[in-house]
Structure formats: C-alpha cells, structure tokens
Amino acid sequence: MNELTILIQCPDQVGLVTNITRVLAGQQLNIIAMREFVDEQHKTFFTRIACTGELAEPAKLKEKLLENLPNSAEVNLISQQEKNIAVLVTKEYHCLAEILIKNQFKTLGANVKCVIGNYEALKDFTEKLGIPYYYVSHEGKEKAQFESEIKEIIDQFEVDYIVLAKFMRILSADFVKDYEGKIVNIHHSFLPAFIGANPYKQAFERGVKIIGATAHFVTNNLDEGPIVTQHTTHVDHTFGVKEMVRSGKEIEKAVLLEALNLIFEDRVFVSGNKTIVFK
C-alpha cells in the first residue's frame, strides 16, 4: 500500500469532484483526505487529494484524470519522496540554523543539498552540521556574473526549492524566471507594511505596536510575491530598533519554517498573486 498525493488545478465546472473521485475509485484508490477550493474570481478549481492504494501505472491514472477534466487542467501525482532544497544566506544565522537543525534531525520534510552565501560568516557553522557551503561573493561583479555562479552550484543538485533564508541581495528577473514558483523568501516585515529596506527601523519610527514577518514565493515584483504565511508579535514603547530586530528574528524563523513545512507537504497552490493553502 502506497500513499499518493494528487494535486489538480483547472477551470471550475459542475461535476469536477464526482468525475475525479470516480476515476480514483476505478483505480481502487482510497481517498483518506480531500480538500478543494474554488477561486470564484478566476473561476478556478483546486484540489489536493491524499489516497492509499496499489498504483500500477501512474501515467495511466494521470491520463484518465486529464480525460475527465477541462482542457487546461494541470494534474500532479506526488509519491512520498522528500524534496531537495538549496538555501541562500547572507550573514544572519537564525533562519539557516532552524533549517539545518531540522535537517539534521530529519524533521524538515526536505533535504538540504547545499548552502550558498555571499559572505563567509555562516560557512563554519554550516559545515559543522555536515552540509556543503559555497561562498559566492557579490563584490566586484556584475549581477549576471554573481547569479550565474550561484546557478551553476544550484544546478549541480536537483533541487525542488530554493530557500532565501535572509539572503539580502535582490535577484534579477532572469534568475527568478529560471526557477519560477520554486523560490521561497522570508521578508522581515508584515507585508505590505514596510516594504523595502530596514523594516524594523521603519516600524520603530512609525511607533507600531506589532511587528511581523512574511514568507512568500518570489516573483519579479519585489516583496510582492504570493504570500504563504504571516505572523505578528507585540512590541511596545520600550523596544528600540535592536529589540525589534531580536524579537522579529524569532517570528521570521517561525514563519519561514511554517511555510516550508506546508510547501514540502504539497499543501500550497499558487494562483496569480495569491496562495491557496490546504492546512
């Protein structure tokens, strides 16, 4: 008995659930959990189905499903292999450490294949935990050159996702396009508040009583990609920028790890600039 996760996205129409479940029953698959959502604005149907059963021919199941769905349907069959990821960092340790610790104790839901950093600050730490660290400085280089060096490393590994764990360089449109839908970033503010640089300084100056963090897929609109998770935490007048940063880091790592967990379990669909998250 195997477990299989089926992800389907297609134009909405009457009878989709019936059609899909009939195909699964025909293949002797037993549905153990099913979630669906219709985006009324875009008339799009999304479903995530977890089933068990002996699946002789996955290709045939996919074909059968496509036959019974509208033309532009996308069907994804995922068996239980873990995702592989690359992590990009600059100097801050808190998100990277959380990822590497969970990787070390096999609770990340993915395998960290490599860490790439534009400084050497986190090299020793990463290597202590047995993960290769590639130092690629951005200094004295064109962005294209910098990114091409990074890509060369990433492409040595077959990674499913690239995690920006406080990577403080803005990626070019070309880079983002090459890994479309595969780059996850943690932004150090509750978007869309405090877009851009120094969000904690902005927060301090505005005198807010809450700070937050946002994990999102990266698109070519800076800080504007589809949001996966957000959390906030209270601050007060005694918090200077330093205290906000310290408190914010705890939120950042929690938000990023929650997003990664959802993504690695195939619970997140991207629909335009939004996400559908089947928790």
Added chain:
Amino acid sequence: MNELTILIQCPDQVGLVTNITRVLAGQQLNIIAMREFVDEQHKTFFTRIACTGELAEPAKLKEKLLENLPNSAEVNLISQQEKNIAVLVTKEYHCLAEILIKNQFKTLGANVKCVIGNYEALKDFTEKLGIPYYYVSHEGKEKAQFESEIKEIIDQFEVDYIVLAKFMRILSADFVKDYEGKIVNIHHSFLPAFIGANPYKQAFERGVKIIGATAHFVTNNLDEGPIVTQHTTHVDHTFGVKEMVRSGKEIEKAVLLEALNLIFEDRVFVSGNKTIVFK
C-alpha cells in the same frame, strides 16, 4: 437555485466519497465546498457538503444517500433556515449582551427566542432589546421543580439550541438528556485546567501566566463535554483575581460566540467526547 448543506456520519469504508458525490451528481447538485474527516480511532467517516441546485424532493435525496452508505449512516439535509435558541443566564451580562447585540443586528446566525434567568439582574436589559425574559428563581425549590419550570418555557418555543451564557446552576442528568447535543456552555477556564468552581481564584493561586475559556456541549460529566472552541490570554503577576475575571470575561464571550457561529453554520460534529469542526 437553493443552497443545501448535507451532513453525513457513518462507519468508514472504501469509496464513500465516490458514492456520495455520484448521488449528488445524479440529482444535478453542484458541490461548492466539501470537507471530510475519518476518525481513525473509531473508524468513523464525517462529511459536510455545501451544494447548490434545484432540489425537487429532499426526502428522495436522503433515501438515495442512505441506500449508498453503510447501514448505520446518519444523513442530515439542512436548507438555509436560521436556528432558534434559548439563552440561560444568572447575573453576568457579558456573554448575554454579545448574543443579544448580534441578534439585534442580525449577525448572530440564529434567533434568540427567549432569555431565562434565575435572577432578575438582566431582565431590564434583555427586554430593552426586545427579547422576552423569564425569571425563574431556583430558591426554595427542588432542582426538579426548578428545571421543569425552565423546560416549560423552553418548550413553548421550538429551539434548536440552549445556550448557557454564564448560567451558574448545574443541570440535572434528566434535563441534559432531554436536550441531548443541544446545550452549549461557556466554561470560565481553559479546560481541563481548573475544573469546578472559582477557576480564576484557582488560577491566581497557582500563579499561571495564561488564562482561558472553553465552549463545550453539555453532557452529564460536569465540565467534561465535547469541546468546540478554546482561547487563552496572557496574565502576569500584577493580575489579582479581579483583573483575571475582567480579562477572562473578554475571552469567555469571544470563545462562546465563535463556538455558536460554528454550530449555527452546521460546522460541528460531535463524536464521543470530541468534536470535529469544519472551519
């Protein structure tokens, strides 16, 4: 086009979702939202399906569903009528006021048919908002007599639920049985902590840093019924019992109203001593 909510609960077996959705398709019903859950411990399947369509004969749909489900299946078809409720109170206003205000502005999702109190404290306020208030004192009476007076009032109205909005008398096993699965209570602690009387005093003496509240269905095990919602809020060393009570009341009303909202939208199944809540 009508909206219809279908609730089904039955022993789990392979193919239930397929069977159910095929029946719905056969009746030209379109599924707009579907949630299901299998309680592995008790091998029980639960589903809540929201559909639209012209349903000529509801009885026939129910019959068809039962034909395609295991023997002991329970099927409930709910069209969009609002629930009717009775509210029982003692002296504290905060939960009652929240219910009556939402009732007044038609955002409760139910109609308050009457308020019954064992003191007169909340009579004027209730009547100002146009709801009949019945004063039934418990003093100098056997519990059976007290409860029989309450039942007589409740039974004048066809109520779907009885809400104990800080009603401070313990109901007898007979009363509870008469309204099985229909009585919702707000308990002024984070159950199972501080069961019984004076939970805020207990909390103060224990020096906890969090207090909470619990909305649950009432069964014959005091403070032990199936929990629908719970929330907590932080307290600190500056909170005496009085401040905990004040802060706790805000949580109590929020927790109770969240539970009522879920119950009135038919999102809550009871399974043994637990609930399944399809948010």
Added chain:
Amino acid sequence: MNELTILIQCPDQVGLVTNITRVLAGQQLNIIAMREFVDEQHKTFFTRIACTGELAEPAKLKEKLLENLPNSAEVNLISQQEKNIAVLVTKEYHCLAEILIKNQFKTLGANVKCVIGNYEALKDFTEKLGIPYYYVSHEGKEKAQFESEIKEIIDQFEVDYIVLAKFMRILSADFVKDYEGKIVNIHHSFLPAFIGANPYKQAFERGVKIIGATAHFVTNNLDEGPIVTQHTTHVDHTFGVKEMVRSGKEIEKAVLLEALNLIFEDRVFVSGNKTIVFK
C-alpha cells in the same frame, strides 16, 4: 485615604526619580505603583505614579513637583473621577454597541454623554440604551458647517475624549486642532498597511494571511496619528472581502476597547508620533 494618579513628562536628567519620590514622601503619599520610561531619541522622561494618601492641597503638590523638575515639565494630578466621552458613528454598530454595553453595565471606565451620527441607522439602538443620539447629516453641507454642528453638540457636554467608533468622514484640520490629543479613532487595518479606503478589499487583493486593526489618536496626518493598540487575526484563501470584514469587525472592537481602557486609566502618553503605554 484617596487614590491619586500623577503623570509627569519632562526633559530627562539625572536624579528625576529621586526628586519626585522625595516630594511625594514629604507629602506623606505612599507610592503603590510607579512606571517610568526615558525616550532616548528625544531625551524625554515619562512617569506614571499611583499613590494613596490624604492630599490636603493638590495645588501645592503640583507646585512642589514643578519646583523640583526641569523647566518645561508637565505635571498632571488625576483623582479618580471617570472620564466623559462623546462617540461619533456612521452606520456600523459593532464598536458603538461594545461601548454602550460596557457603559450600561458600568465597566467602560467612562461615561458616554452622547452619540452623534451622520446617519440615523444607530439612533433607535442608542436611545434604547438610554443615551442621547444626535443625527447630523453631512449631506448638502460644507464640511465646516457639518463640523460646526457636531462641535455645538459636543460642547454642550464637558467631554474628555471623542471616540470615532467607525465614523467614516474625514475631520478637518481645524476640528482636530480644537480637540487636540482628545480624539481616538479605530482604523480598520493593521497600519501602516492598507492606509486609506477599503482596507479589506486591499487585503483581499493582496492575498494577505493576516488582517488587523489599529486604535490611534487623530492628528492632521490621516491614518498617521500615534498608535495606542493593534491586533491581528489570521485569514486564509477561503476569506472573501465579506468574511474579512466580518472577522475584522471583531478585531476592531477589541482593539478600540483595549485602547479606550488604557486611555481612560491614564496609562497612555503621547510623545510626538508615538505613544508610551504603561500597561
């Protein structure tokens, strides 16, 4: 034995706490709670002191304190009288109802003297709870005329604060100046995100996973006054604008009431565009 709250704000310098406590001791006042804060950016000292004692001559205490403090010090002695407030509304009931219910049961910490609305929607409800409602339409009038009618009503009562409980008109600079530091507003978003109109629509379109609300003092920078309290709540892809509004209203009323509670207990200092809140 009376209770007295002393609020002091002055340029920071060495020895302030000592000077202040010596004066209090000289007047036989016993400090029961003391909070202080130094805004390092503006080199300003803030303290809130709660004391008990027989205070023969309050004017003399104030004089003594001023003698022992830097030149531009502001000293406020507050005995335990409740604040009086006016509430301005448009059509939404949720914040007003929360205020009027707490006013009715004497747990607001202030007395509502009047409600002024630019529609008649909330008139009946307000009057049922025994509070005078003044209907002042903004239609077919210059803003100056509209505001002058409002001022005439407010000025009949000696109010300490004006609460904008979902009052959907922008007040002129003149009006705001006339009641400087006395106007409290609830903004239906987590500022500075979604400044301006239709924040829930903006939130829906951005696909955020959290919405919030902000209570702030009103200044002449729209949505930019000193923030008193903020809270957020989670939303997901199933929330349309309508569901966000519904969920947001619960946060709005909680945030506004928390802010009012702090303000009515004299726990909030305004310092430039920020607040110091001694919880």
Added chain:
Amino acid sequence: MNELTILIQCPDQVGLVTNITRVLAGQQLNIIAMREFVDEQHKTFFTRIACTGELAEPAKLKEKLLENLPNSAEVNLISQQEKNIAVLVTKEYHCLAEILIKNQFKTLGANVKCVIGNYEALKDFTEKLGIPYYYVSHEGKEKAQFESEIKEIIDQFEVDYIVLAKFMRILSADFVKDYEGKIVNIHHSFLPAFIGANPYKQAFERGVKIIGATAHFVTNNLDEGPIVTQHTTHVDHTFGVKEMVRSGKEIEKAVLLEALNLIFEDRVFVSGNKTIVFK
C-alpha cells in the same frame, strides 16, 4: 560608566522607593529603568533597578541599602557578567538545539558550560557545536548514585542555572534542594492541565482545541514549581498524538527560551509558588 542591576525584595512599608532612590542618588547612580511590585497577599515589596554610574565600592552600596530597608531585606547587586549554565537532556533535541544555537551565536545571554544526558542520542550533535557532553546513564543505578554522578559534573563548573531541556527523569528532593531556585524546567503541557506523563496523549483523548507548554522553576512538588512563562497553540480534530507532539515541540522551545531570556536578564523574582516577571 558601568551598568548595574539591583534586585531588592523586602517586607512592604511606606517610603521604600524614596529610601532606595535616595541611597542611589547619594552614590551618584543614575536610574535608567525601575520596576516595582507589591505582593499584597504577602505584603512583600520587589524592585528591579537598572542604573549607570561609577560604583567605587559595591559592598558599601549594599550596606547603605540594607541600612535603609526593613530587617529581612534581600539585596542583590549584579554587574553585567553573563550567567553560566548546565543543560540536562534525555533524547529530544529541540530545546537543546535552540539553546546551543543561541549559545554558538552569542545570543543566549548565558554560556553553556556542559550538557549532561542520560542517553547518548545527543552527544554527537552537542560536541559538533563545541560543548562537552557527559553521558550519565540512569540504568542499573540507585537514583542517589545517578544524581551524585550528575552533581559531580555540574560542580566542576560554576553554574548559575541548571536547565532541564526535556530531561525525563524526576529529580530527588535532595538534588533539588542542593540547587534551590536554580533549576529551570520545560513542562510539555499548559500547567496545571495534564500534569504528569504523556500530556499530549491526555490532550488528544480529552479532545482539547489548544495545547501549551510551561517553563517553571523546579521545586519538590512535581510540576508545581513557580511558573515563569506559558504559551498555547491551536490544534484541531485532525491532530493525532503525533501531530500534537510535533506542534507542541515548537511551543516548548519558544516557551523555554523566553523564560531563560528573562531569567538571564535578572527579570524574574520567585515569591512562594509564584513569580514576579519584570518584562
């Protein structure tokens, strides 16, 4: 200019703040933050004062303070040295890893001198991060013997606190007495709910909608020591015991680290079975 933290605890009486601040002024110390609290039940006064200044003779300051305070006053002068700690573990990594990572990057506010475990599971990981790990099995030994081996190790280092980071053995009254007020534990439930073993199994069986964790000082009443911090997180019907454990571990580490942070900054007083926490 040095920073100095002064902690005072004594029977309450009129004029304490004045007396204390006068002594500090006499020593040319400048108060930068001061918090006080009176436990009305036990008539005890607590204060935490942060000051700056050149302190020639600390012993003299302490003497002066004691002269001006009630007889049984306790005065603690703390200059800015970091605390040293020992960490006790069994097999679970999540709390230990959080401590060691923060230790590694100098953001713990304390130095981890050693880790002691009754299994070898966490040895390699601890040593990778450069901290000595002592394996002391409890098997085939009297408790007295087991604890004496642990004590021998702890006493090689001058530790200020012993952190039980999911150490699953119950310590004897003698051991606890030897390190009175110095042992901090993380309990995997929201105390006082689910005292004892397997709290997540208990939580699952009760069908709660919230789980939590509690950091507390250890006393000889198991799970009954003074609570420092608590947090909760929502769960629902889809959570089995395994999912509750997974979610609970995130709360456990957050709660423990928040408590340690407060303790290492000398913000926590113990008063009987409660704590006063000056955040």
